[in-house]
Amino acid sequence: MATKEEVFESISHVKDPEVGFNLVEMGLIYDVDIAENGNCVVTMTLSTKACPMHQLIAQWVKEAAEKVEGINEAEVNVVWEPAWNPSMADEHVKVAMGG
Amino acid sequence: MNISQEFAPPYKLVIPYFIVGVVFYLVSIMYTFGFDVSQLHYQDPAVLAWVHLYLLGFVMMIIFGAMAQLLPVVLEVGHFGVEFFYVIWPLLAVGTFLMMGGFVFVPALLPYGGTVVLISMLIFIFDIFMTLRNVKEFNLSVTTVLLANISLLMGIIIGIVMALAYAGQIDVNISALLVAHIYLVVGGYIIISIMGLSMILLPMFGLSHGYVNNAVKIAVSLMSISVILVLFSVILSIELIAYIGYGLSVIAIIAYLMQIQTIYQKRARKIQDIYSYSMILSYTFLLLSVLFGLVFFFMDIQKFLYLSVWLLLIGFFSFMISGHLYKIVPFLVWFEKFADLVGKEKVPMLVDMVPDRATYMQLGFVLIGIIISSLGILFSNNELFKAGVSFLFMGAVFFMYAVIYILKFESK
Numbered sequence: 190m191a192t193k194e195e196v197f198e199s200i201s202h203v204k205d206p207e208v209g210f211n212l213v214e215m216g217l218i219y220d221v222d223i224a225e226n227g228n229c230v231v232t233m234t235l236s237t238k239a240c241p242m243h244q245l246i247a248q249w250v251k252e253a254a255e256k257v258e259g260i261n262e263a264e265v266n267v268v269w270e271p272a273w274n275p276s277m278a279d280e281h282v283k284v285a286m287g288g
Numbered sequence: 289m290n291i292s293q294e295f296a297p298p299y300k301l302v303i304p305y306f307i308v309g310v311v312f313y314l315v316s317i318m319y320t321f322g323f324d325v326s327q328l329h330y331q332d333p334a335v336l337a338w339v340h341l342y343l344l345g346f347v348m349m350i351i352f353g354a355m356a357q358l359l360p361v362v363l364e365v366g367h368f369g370v371e372f373f374y375v376i377w378p379l380l381a382v383g384t385f386l387m388m389g390g391f392v393f394v395p396a397l398l399p400y401g402g403t404v405v406l407i408s409m410l411i412f413i414f415d416i417f418m419t420l421r422n423v424k425e426f427n428l429s430v431t432t433v434l435l436a437n438i439s440l441l442m443g444i445i446i447g448i449v450m451a452l453a454y455a456g457q458i459d460v461n462i463s464a465l466l467v468a469h470i471y472l473v474v475g476g477y478i479i480i481s482i483m484g485l486s487m488i489l490l491p492m493f494g495l496s497h498g499y500v501n502n503a504v505k506i507a508v509s510l511m512s513i514s515v516i517l518v519l520f521s522v523i524l525s526i527e528l529i530a531y532i533g534y535g536l537s538v539i540a541i542i543a544y545l546m547q548i549q550t551i552y553q554k555r556a557r558k559i560q561d562i563y564s565y566s567m568i569l570s571y572t573f574l575l576l577s578v579l580f581g582l583v584f585f586f587m588d589i590q591k592f593l594y595l596s597v598w599l600l601l602i603g604f605f606s607f608m609i610s611g612h613l614y615k616i617v618p619f620l621v622w623f624e625k626f627a628d629l630v631g632k633e634k635v636p637m638l639v640d641m642v643p644d645r646a647t648y649m650q651l652g653f654v655l656i657g658i659i660i661s662s663l664g665i666l667f668s669n670n671e672l673f674k675a676g677v678s679f680l681f682m683g684a685v686f687f688m689y690a691v692i693y694i695l696k697f698e699s700k
Contacts, residue, residue, distance in 0.1 A: 202631075203630075203631075204637070206622060206626075206635070206636075206637050206638050207493075207619070207637075207638050208495070208557070209637045209639065236492075236495055237491060237492045237495075239361050239362070239488045239492055240492070241296065241358075241361050241619065242623075245623075245627060249630055249631065252631055253631070272497070273497070274497045274498060274556075275495060275497065275556030278556075283556075285559075286495070286556050286557045286558060286559060287557065287558030287559040
């Protein structure tokens with residue numbers, strides 16, 4: 190059975206082309222829930238509600254999750270609560286952004 | 289909340305607005321070589337021709353293109369008739385050239401040019417209003433779109449009346465209507481549109497979080513009231529009402545600048561780039577424009593009014609637009625050429641698609657050009673003004689080069 194860490198690792202290859210960081214290090218992936226049958230739900234957010242790449246990014250995340258061996262089907266749930274803020278990003282991302 | 293990508297208009301529909309807009313920018317900068325700043329007058333047909341060339345051909349063209357692209361994001365619904373945008377830009381371009389011809393050569397052309405522009409804008413406004421009918425939640429951005437387009441509609445109707453009077457077909461007081469026309473189109477449409485769009489774009493590109501929007505709400509409200517007051521002052525011929533309107537619009541812009549400062553302070557992306565530098569310069573010139581406007585108001589020296597308008601148009605609007613095009617055009621090209629390749633091969637980041645050197649050359653030349661040409665206006669010195677325009681022209685060439693570079697970008 191696939192693990193949460195494997196799904197996070199696969200999603201970490203998805204980069205936001207605007208900011209240049211991957212979604213995991215940005216802190217945009219909140220949780221991954223894997224069911225017994227191999228289906229999983231990725232709960233994530235975006236840095237802004239007005240993101241014009243909303244659906245595209247969600248699609249990339251779905252594809253990345255489904256690449257993991259043992260995952261049958263992935264569902265991506267984009268939520269706005271809790272709202273993303275820069276403190277959720279990894280330390281090196283904050284440093285790179287000048288924070 | 290579901291902002292669908294399928295609402296986005298096709299690439300080939302939006303891109304012409306930005307290409308044609310940049311061409312108009314270059315042409316309008318070249319046109320200013322012919323200005324005689326020692327004889328500058330706001331009713332000089334050559335000045336009126338330039339203002340329309342710049343505002344319609346460049347500023348409005350880019351705003352319409354940006355609205356075509358961003359409206360689905362702002363309103364969270366698709367356009368009522370996205371195909372309308374295929375005819376809006378050609379009509380706007382042709383109408384603008386006819387109007388120029390009307391101002392400079394044959395006044396009888398003016399109503400025809402004005403009518404073509406009117407048709408183009410009526411199509412745009414029709415799409416906006418019909419699209420707004422599907423909006424479920426009226427937030428600040430939606431409200432600004434509504435207010436701005438009501439202003440635009442009224443502004444162009446007054447503009448057509450003025451064009452008919454200019455061509456000698458009807459007899460009205462053009463000078464009185466001019467103030468209402470300017471306030472409705474520039475204050476009511478362009479400024480309120482910028483206020484609304486910037487509340488989406490600035491936090492998005494700067495990753496700003498944890499701030500309140502109160503200042504911009506005050507700014508939009510006061511700007512709307514000021515436009516109404518100026519309009520009523522023309523209708524009722526009561527000058528005092530107009531002065532209250534002018535005062536409110538100054539307070540509105542100061543409130544807006546305070547909001548921008550808050551967003552800037554709350555941004556997570558503190559690394560400066562061509563976008564952030566362009567925004568800083570743009571808002572600095574807006575502030576300077578207001579200050580020179582106040583100097584004109586209290587000292588009644590005409591050249592300070594011209595300086596204020598020059599800084600608003602060439603400083604605030606041009607840096608606002610160039611900075612945003614360095615973000616929007618790469619996104620459109622990336623989405624068209626590379627989005628489908630994600631996960632299959634290495635794709636460029638948006639920042640890789642922007643030619644750094646050309647964009648900073650553009651920024652530098654335009655900045656120096658604005659400073660020198662402004663001194664030319666201030667001292668009524670044509671040599672100084674033309675020297676400044678030479679720098680602006682070089683800036684426009686680099687601007688065009690940068691946009692073409694982005695459009696033709698291929699992954700290495």
